[in-house]
Amino acid sequence: MTRREARGQTPTAATPSGTPTTTVGDAGGESAALPGLLALSWLHLRFQFLETVRVPIAVLGNLIFPALAMFFFVVPQEAVAGNPLFATVAVAGLSLFAICSASLFTYGLGVAEDRQQPFDPFVRSLPAGPAPRMIGRVLNGAIFSLFGIVPVVLIGWLFTEASVTALQLLAGIATVLLVAVPFTLLGMGVGYSLSAKAALPVVQVILFPLAFAGGLFLPPQMFPSWLDGISMATPTRAGRDLVIQALTGEPAYSGAWLVLLGWTAAFAALAVWAYRRDEGRRFR
Amino acid sequence: MTARAIGFGAGLGTEPQVQPGRGAPDDVPVVSVESVTKRFGEVVALDDVSLTVGAGELVGMLGPNGAGKSTLLSLVGGQRRPDAGAVRLVGADPRDASARVSLGVTPQETGLPPTLKVREVVEFVGRHYPHRVDTADLLGEFGISDLARRQTGSLSGGQRRRLAVALSLVGRPRVVLLDEPTTGLDVGARQALWAAIRRYHADGGTVLLTSHYLEEVQELAERVVVIDRGVVRADDSLDAILARVALHRVVVRSSAPLDALPGVVRSERSPATTGSGRLDRFELYTPDADALVRELVTSGVTFSGLEIRGASLEEAFEEMVAVPDGSDGTSGTSGTNEGSAR
Numbered sequence: 001m002t003r004r005e006a007r008g009q010t011p012t013a014a015t016p017s018g019t020p021t022t023t024v025g026d027a028g029g030e031s032a033a034l035p036g037l038l039a040l041s042w043l044h045l046r047f048q049f050l051e052t053v054r055v056p057i058a059v060l061g062n063l064i065f066p067a068l069a070m071f072f073f074v075v076p077q078e079a080v081a082g083n084p085l086f087a088t089v090a091v092a093g094l095s096l097f098a099i100c101s102a103s104l105f106t107y108g109l110g111v112a113e114d115r116q117q118p119f120d121p122f123v124r125s126l127p128a129g130p131a132p133r134m135i136g137r138v139l140n141g142a143i144f145s146l147f148g149i150v151p152v153v154l155i156g157w158l159f160t161e162a163s164v165t166a167l168q169l170l171a172g173i174a175t176v177l178l179v180a181v182p183f184t185l186l187g188m189g190v191g192y193s194l195s196a197k198a199a200l201p202v203v204q205v206i207l208f209p210l211a212f213a214g215g216l217f218l219p220p221q222m223f224p225s226w227l228d229g230i231s232m233a234t235p236t237r238a239g240r241d242l243v244i245q246a247l248t249g250e251p252a253y254s255g256a257w258l259v260l261l262g263w264t265a266a267f268a269a270l271a272v273w274a275y276r277r278d279e280g281r282r283f284r
Numbered sequence: 285m286t287a288r289a290i291g292f293g294a295g296l297g298t299e300p301q302v303q304p305g306r307g308a309p310d311d312v313p314v315v316s317v318e319s320v321t322k323r324f325g326e327v328v329a330l331d332d333v334s335l336t337v338g339a340g341e342l343v344g345m346l347g348p349n350g351a352g353k354s355t356l357l358s359l360v361g362g363q364r365r366p367d368a369g370a371v372r373l374v375g376a377d378p379r380d381a382s383a384r385v386s387l388g389v390t391p392q393e394t395g396l397p398p399t400l401k402v403r404e405v406v407e408f409v410g411r412h413y414p415h416r417v418d419t420a421d422l423l424g425e426f427g428i429s430d431l432a433r434r435q436t437g438s439l440s441g442g443q444r445r446r447l448a449v450a451l452s453l454v455g456r457p458r459v460v461l462l463d464e465p466t467t468g469l470d471v472g473a474r475q476a477l478w479a480a481i482r483r484y485h486a487d488g489g490t491v492l493l494t495s496h497y498l499e500e501v502q503e504l505a506e507r508v509v510v511i512d513r514g515v516v517r518a519d520d521s522l523d524a525i526l527a528r529v530a531l532h533r534v535v536v537r538s539s540a541p542l543d544a545l546p547g548v549v550r551s552e553r554s555p556a557t558t559g560s561g562r563l564d565r566f567e568l569y570t571p572d573a574d575a576l577v578r579e580l581v582t583s584g585v586t587f588s589g590l591e592i593r594g595a596s597l598e599e600a601f602e603e604m605v606a607v608p609d610g611s612d613g614t615s616g617t618s619g620t621n622e623g624s625a626r
Contacts, residue, residue: 034382034414047400047408054399054435118395125361126412127384127455 037135040128044136052106052140062105062144066098067151073217074160081160085248086219088164091156092172092243093216098148099176100211100236103183104190104203106141111191112199115278138184145180146173164247171246179239182264189270192278210236232256235263312375314339314386314459314490315360320369322355322514329355331514332369337492339458342485344505344522345494352514353494357461360492361389374458385413388457390448390465398437402428402447405436406454413455426450426480442473449477453484460484462493466500478503502526532573533593537563540585547576563588 035043053059074090075081081090114120123133153169156162164172186206190199211217213227214236220228231237238259241252315337322330330352337343345353358364359371362378376383396405403419410416423429426446431439439447445466452460462481466474481504485491495501501508501522508525510518518525531549536542543551543566550569556562563586570576573592580587 034385035411040412043408043411047397047404050404051397051399117397118392119397120395121363122389122391122395124363125384125387125389126409127381127387128412129381 034127037131040132041135041139044132045139046136048136048140049143052144059144059147062098062102062148063151065101066094066148067155069094069097069217070152070155070159075155084161084163085250087156087160087162088248089219089244089250091152091160091162092247093219093240095149095152095172095176096179096214096236096240096243097211097216098152099145099180100183100216100239101207102145102148103141103180104187104207106144107137107184107187108190108194108199108203109196110137110141111188112194112196115192116196141184141187142177142180145177149173149176168247168249172243175243175246176239179235179243179260182235182260182267185264185267185271189267189274192271192274210234213237215240233259235260238263313337313372314341314374315492316370316372316375317356317360318370318372320356320359320366320371322352322359322364322366328514330359330366333511333514333516334369335509335516335519337459337490339490340485340488341507342481342491342505343493343507343509344501345492345509345511346498346501347494347511347517349496351511353511354463356511357463357492357494361387361461385455386458388452388455388460390452390460390462392448394444396436396439396444396447399435401433401435402439403432405447406451409451410454413457415456417454417456419454422450422454425483427476442469445469445473446477449480453480453489457489459490459492462491464494464496467496474500527571531569531571532576534566534568534570534573534576534580535589535591535593536566536568536580536587537589538566538585538587539563540583540587542566542568542580542585542587545576545579545583547572547579 070091074087074094080086124130187203190202190206194202213231214220214234215223215231216236220231220237223231232253232255238252238256241256242260244250245252245256313336315335317333317335320330320333321328333352333356335356345356347353355364359366360373360378362371362373362380362384365379371378373383374386378384378387400408403423406419406422410419410422417425420429420432423432426449428443428446428450431443431447436444436447445468449462449465452462465481466477469477478500481491481493485504491504493501493504505522508518508520508522509516510525539556539562542548543553545568547570548568549571552567554565554567556564568576577590577592580590
């Protein structure tokens, strides 16, 4: 589209009044075919994805940190990189870290930022409930989380002895996405209860200790027993061990599923509470 | 010109005409607000407000900042719920998403997602509606076709305003809520937006708009609602409101009871001050200053210091809404002498 083309059209603005076709007001709500939930969710996902992907630094940030961690902490250590099991475990830990980080940042920071944008109340006035926006947000987060693990897996595959079968890889990715659920909920809980300025440090304060205590950076076998006890109660450790179980067959500790479910329920409650509180404040 | 008689029918030529739905016969008011009260903590934003807007009306809402205009719009748009009373949008609760198919709202100009392109935002909003206006037609209508591929973050304030109003119309709504649609625009951009709003209205659309600019309301509205401190102060046709407020102010000193002269609709009498020759100062408001002066001269009373000035609409509205609560009728500002004058 060129400027010249458009010039030709500007006189339309001066047209006194269009033909009086009855184009306004096609119906009161129900009789018109409303776009379905699926179509609307897809719409919201598409445009949220576009919005996110056009801020390249946000996307790259997700990709770079876990990839760098692979290069600094895993690839140079022959003892780890050269051992198929250890290498796979390291890839699993950093992949999970990528997912946790993406979930917490996308939802925690993203939601908090969205709430401050005046576009958000406008979207609420469109003929759609909160579901499409929510579904779009969750899926968008999942997509960028998956982007985050791509470099980690590639580096593991190219530069270490990490090895899995295709089936194990699929099982691993499925588990990673499942483990992402509680972190997504935690992120939303943060995002709906705090301003963007407050959400950023809070997310960082939550993410790094959880990642460390959960054994995503250092294997928990190196932990003293008291730390190992704490570690097993964290959602990161439960998630890590479950992902490793899917990837290598190394069994997770017995309470892992229970711990993960417990945190999921707790974070879900937090997210719902924060969402309602936010509704009550801004849209009474 | 005729080749592109757009209106909002541009896209519909090829689509089947949609009949008004079962739930929305023409006699159901498009917007109905019944005895609505809305509080924010201690503050009463709206106090027992009622307002009914029928299909095809163009209603302008005037009032100072914080009067409750935006709160009223947010209730009609389903973004808030009233503490008491009922709000209906074409007979349905605007808090139900499906009811809002009949509604068009403008985003605040600063609130457009900066990384999305103009045509993408139009597409995104339009796809929420069953019968949207074609994106190219809509952009042409608002004279912003050349911006289709620009990210909204790079638009000027005027361009964003146009896009914002365009977005309110993309779903062919029965009613649009326009909150300060042309604030901060230059004359040309404002005229272009007015033209678009008029076209929508000419096609049968209902418009509820707020503005600080009396000129804007005078230009567009057929009916005017004045809101102040959460209460509807006036609700009448534009002409009636204008007749009510388009007054001239005559200032004159005299010892005679000039406020009883015919044609005086409102007056203020301040007692004589030293040095004013024992004459009281009168501020008389009248729709016809010439007649009043003629009357004054022929009545033969002594007067001095005659001054005549047209009270602007702006001032008139200020006076209209500046009535301190509970003091109605005591001072000249709203105390009318209509009874004694006629």
